[in-house]
Amino acid sequence: xxxxxxxxxxxxxxxxxxxxxxxxxxxxxxxxxxxxxxxxxxxxxxxxxxxxxxxxxxxxxxxxxxxxxxxxxxxxxxxxxxxxxxxxxxxxxxxxxxxxxxxxxxxxxxxxxxxxxxxxxxxxxxxxxxxxxxxxxxxxxxxxxxxxxxxxxxxxxxxxxxxxxxxxxxxxxxxxxxxxxxxxxxxxxxxxxxxxxxxxxxxxxxxxxxxxxxxxxxxxxxxxxxxxxxxxxxxxxxxxxxxxxxxxxxxxxxxxxxxxxxxxxxxxxxxxxxxxxxxxxxxxxxxxxxxxxxxxxxxxxxxxxxxxxxxxxxxxxxxxxxxxxxxxxxxxxxxxxxxxxxxxxxxxxxxxxxxxxxxxxxxxxxxxxxxxxxxxxxxxxxxxxxxxxxxxxxxxxxxxxxxxxxxxxxxxxxxxxxxxxxxxxxxxxx
Ligand code: ZN
Numbered sequence: 001x002x003x004x005x006x007x008x009x010x011x012x013x014x015x016x017x018x019x020x021x022x023x024x025x026x027x028x029x030x031x032x033x034x035x036x037x038x039x040x041x042x043x044x045x046x047x048x049x050x051x052x053x054x055x056x057x058x059x060x061x062x063x064x065x066x067x068x069x070x071x072x073x074x075x076x077x078x079x080x081x082x083x084x085x086x087x088x089x090x091x092x093x094x095x096x097x098x099x100x101x102x103x104x105x106x107x108x109x110x111x112x113x114x115x116x117x118x119x120x121x122x123x124x125x126x127x128x129x130x131x132x133x134x135x136x137x138x139x140x141x142x143x144x145x146x147x148x149x150x151x152x153x154x155x156x157x158x159x160x161x162x163x164x165x166x167x168x169x170x171x172x173x174x175x176x177x178x179x180x181x182x183x184x185x186x187x188x189x190x191x192x193x194x195x196x197x198x199x200x201x202x203x204x205x206x207x208x209x210x211x212x213x214x215x216x217x218x219x220x221x222x223x224x225x226x227x228x229x230x231x232x233x234x235x236x237x238x239x240x241x242x243x244x245x246x247x248x249x250x251x252x253x254x255x256x257x258x259x260x261x262x263x264x265x266x267x268x269x270x271x272x273x274x275x276x277x278x279x280x281x282x283x284x285x286x287x288x289x290x291x292x293x294x295x296x297x298x299x300x301x302x303x304x305x306x307x308x309x310x311x312x313x314x315x316x317x318x319x320x321x322x323x324x325x326x327x328x329x330x331x332x333x334x335x336x337x338x339x340x341x342x343x344x345x346x347x348x349x350x351x352x353x354x355x356x357x358x359x360x361x362x363x364x365x366x367x368x369x370x371x372x373x374x375x376x377x378x379x380x381x382x383x384x385x386x387x388x389x390x391x392x393x394x395x396x397x398x399x400x401x402x403x404x405x406x407x408x409x410x411x412x413x414x415x416x417x418x419x420x421x422x423x424x425x426x427x428x429x430x
């Protein structure tokens with residue numbers, strides 16, 4: 001049955017997000033390493049380092065970027081922009097700079113959002129060697145004419161792309177893939193909420209007896225999934241279903257974007273969970289825009305991997321800005337996302353087909369203590385309806401999820417009914 005969201009899990013996730021929030025991450029570099037090292041306190045993930053220059057399909061693993069300091073000072077030597085105040089202040093992958101220049105010369109390198117004058121945008125220039133700063137529009141407007149001193153103490157040099165992987169073997173070699181990106185700096189919902197949820201799901205998998213195997217990936221967006229896919233092409237054939245997790249901590253309702261296939265078991269399981277949460281309209285068709293599902297669902301792989309979010313990327317005004325902060329994500333929403341994703345993977349884990357051992361008419365359930373003989377369908381308890389549906393549709397074809405969908409009953413009840421019928425010897429696995 002559906003249980004109340006485990007708030008303690010949400011609180012633990014929020015705490016983890018707060019711990020990781022100050023780290024200056026990018027698609028490569030020590031920020032990702034520090035993040036993964038912290039996560040190793042929660043799950044024994046393996047850290048992989050893929051050298052700069054490694055070809056990965058049409059891409060090449062980029063140079064490694066690290067930044068130690070970045071600031072802009074005015075003519076009086078006062079700090080106007082300072083990386084130590086916010087990791088968003090420097091454009092990610094900025095090349096090193098140390099020079100004096102006028103406001104007019106500096107201005108094209110300063111990024112703000114005029115429509116949201118209090119917040120700092122998040123910008124990157126990963127694949128071109130350039131530099132810049134981000135700041136609130138109010139602060140930009142307050143900058144006086146005159147000379148400014150600019151420092152970006154960074155390195156962009158051969159190194160590695162770092163990602164984390166945690167594999168939990170089950171009875172079956174078939175895998176569930178859970179993937180999140182860990183390349184954004186101090187952004188709570190887009191990035192760290194997915195990292196925290198993936199971590200907690202990893203902890204949960206480690207303590208369960210599982211039929212399926214589980215693979216948890218903590219990767220830099222786009223280049224990380226491309227790199228993992230390039231290095232693990234053979235393993236992808238074992239992926240039975242997967243989820244990309246991002247933006248799972250805001251106050252919006254849950255959303256599921258289907259895999260490119262659209263009819264994979266993960267798509268049906270997620271749609272079932274969202275319908276029973278009263279948000280069926282939040283199931284969306286696949287689109288080649290969003291997070292790493294774009295790579296998992298590229299035509300050469302076409303993996304059954306969907307994307308689970310609350311408010312999807314780009315659909316909340318705080319997206320990719322300093323407003324996506326620790327107050328923007330709540331323990332309640334994080335706990336609710338944990339509960340929803342757990343339900344989805346449990347359906348994949350437990351879904352199977354059964355066959356009635358004696359399919360001629362209904363078996364006498366009352367004699368077996370399974371039926372209370374209430375007259376009339378309207379009075380039948382859900383569990384008794386679930387028993388009748390499983391008995392009727394267990395012909396070896398329909399799965400428990402198919403039955404749950406056709407009956408309009410939550411999967412967990414149908415699963416429970418099947419367990420009762422199994423123990424009474426009325427059905428067997430197909
Ligand atoms: Zn993002």
